[in-house]
Amino acid sequence: MRHFLTTIAFALGLTGFAASGFAATQYPLTINNCGQQVTFQKTPSKIVSIGQGMTEILFSLGLADKIAGTAVWVGPVLPKYAKADSKIARLADNDPSFESVAGKEPDFVAAEFEWHIGRQGAVGKREQFSELGINTYIAPTDCVAKINAGGGDGVRKELFTMDLVYQEIDELAEIFDVRDRGDALVADLKKREADAAASIAGAKAKGLPIVFWFSSKEVSGDAYIAGKNSAPAYILKTLGAKNVVTTEEEWPLVGWETIAQANPAVIVIATMDRRRYAADDPKVKLDFLQKDPVTSQLDAVKNGHFVMMDAQSMNPTIRTIDGIEILAKGIRSFGLAE
Numbered sequence: 001m002r003h004f005l006t007t008i009a010f011a012l013g014l015t016g017f018a019a020s021g022f023a024a025t026q027y028p029l030t031i032n033n034c035g036q037q038v039t040f041q042k043t044p045s046k047i048v049s050i051g052q053g054m055t056e057i058l059f060s061l062g063l064a065d066k067i068a069g070t071a072v073w074v075g076p077v078l079p080k081y082a083k084a085d086s087k088i089a090r091l092a093d094n095d096p097s098f099e100s101v102a103g104k105e106p107d108f109v110a111a112e113f114e115w116h117i118g119r120q121g122a123v124g125k126r127e128q129f130s131e132l133g134i135n136t137y138i139a140p141t142d143c144v145a146k147i148n149a150g151g152g153d154g155v156r157k158e159l160f161t162m163d164l165v166y167q168e169i170d171e172l173a174e175i176f177d178v179r180d181r182g183d184a185l186v187a188d189l190k191k192r193e194a195d196a197a198a199s200i201a202g203a204k205a206k207g208l209p210i211v212f213w214f215s216s217k218e219v220s221g222d223a224y225i226a227g228k229n230s231a232p233a234y235i236l237k238t239l240g241a242k243n244v245v246t247t248e249e250e251w252p253l254v255g256w257e258t259i260a261q262a263n264p265a266v267i268v269i270a271t272m273d274r275r276r277y278a279a280d281d282p283k284v285k286l287d288f289l290q291k292d293p294v295t296s297q298l299d300a301v302k303n304g305h306f307v308m309m310d311a312q313s314m315n316p317t318i319r320t321i322d323g324i325e326i327l328a329k330g331i332r333s334f335g336l337a338e
Contacts (some may be wrong), residue, residue: 075271196329
């Protein structure tokens with residue numbers, strides 16, 4: 001429909017369309033977001049963004065000047081947005097309070113994770129924000145074909161794909177009337193994804209067993225490993241490699257004896273500034289892998305096949321594309337894609 005309207009605009013020389021050729025968003029605008037109808041009477045003017053991935057998408061759409069506060073950060077912002085980010089209030093590195101969010105007097109609260117403003121309402125429920133006249137939005141990546149009840153990181157019933165991130169970009173671009181920016185961002189991400197996949201088209205990479213280790217509550221205890229339908233699983237599928245985990249939990253706790261049976265050829269290690277769990281520090285992860293009697297015998301460890309990856313690239317965000325590029329580079333450097 002959008003392309004049809006654009007064609008008509010050019011044909012008739014209408015001036016009501018944006019100079020870029022995209023039809024302006026018509027308000028009131030109603031979208032179905034994570035099972036709830038949300039209506040926007042106009043372009044939101046002040047945002048509080050809960051979640052690093054959500055914030056970086058807003059930055060990528062050129063909306064930094066509308067962001068009054070952010071929260072829930074795992075590591076540094078993308079370098080190109082460091083200056084813009086430095087001017088925005090950090091309400092909390094982890095979960096902000098409802099009062100701190102509402103205190104910024106936003107008309108739009110955007111969350112990367114459903115449990116922050118959804119039914120669990122770790123920050124506040126959508127109804128609480130609505131009572132204050134604040135519209136809310138949850139990333140489709142965290143609610144489509146995903147069950148978040150019961151705590152933890154949830155259960156993903158279908159394989160995550162970047163289409164959910166592209167949906168998020170499209171919806172946010174429409175809400176803020178910047179469709180041209182949204183389409184340009186999606187086109188760039190799709191090209192980078194295709195280029196990364198093509199870079200390791202060699203047969204050796206096919207079926208290569210790989211494990212993604214995010215963190216562990218106890219260094220020598222069970223590890224948070226990427227499940228079969230997670231963003232890392234999508235990275236593996238894109239590159240033709242194999243996930244060693246088969247559970248639908250997004251980040252299940254898995255014992256190293258179980259991982260050893262799969263004997264991964266490559267271990268992807270999450271790097272982050274967060275120090276919530278004992279194994280958040282990547283140096284701690286490496287030390288454990290090399291010294292533990294079980295993990296030290298893994299092929300990946302004996303061959304030094306470690307790929308260091310920013311934790312945000314393991315989440316379903318625009319950085320998932322970074323993850324594809326990083327792992328592709330690692331596989332090539334190990335001589336496993338020749």
